Amino acid sequence: MQQFKVSGMSCGHCVRAVTQAIQALEQTARVEVDLAAGLVRVEGNLDAAQIQAAIREEGYEIAPA
Structure with a gap:
């Protein structure tokens, strides 16, 4: 399982x-x-x-956790 730190998620x-x-x-x-x-x-x-690109495309900042 891969884990990422994503900022900007709130709901x-x-x-x-x-x-x-x-x-x-x-x-x-x-x-x-x-x-x-x-x-x-x-x-x-x-x-x-691939995961990082998909999440960035939705407008969120992402980094490996």
Whole structure:
């Protein structure tokens, strides 16, 4: 499972946007979002660069956690 620090997430819409962006690349990816900690965990076959690009495209800042 890969983990990333994502800033700018604050609500359910943010969770949906991040989850849908990742699952658009891999439908079966498991995505966990912890709003309080600002963490996104992804389990699947995507590499870190793909995940980071998808989340950045939604307008969030992201870095490996």
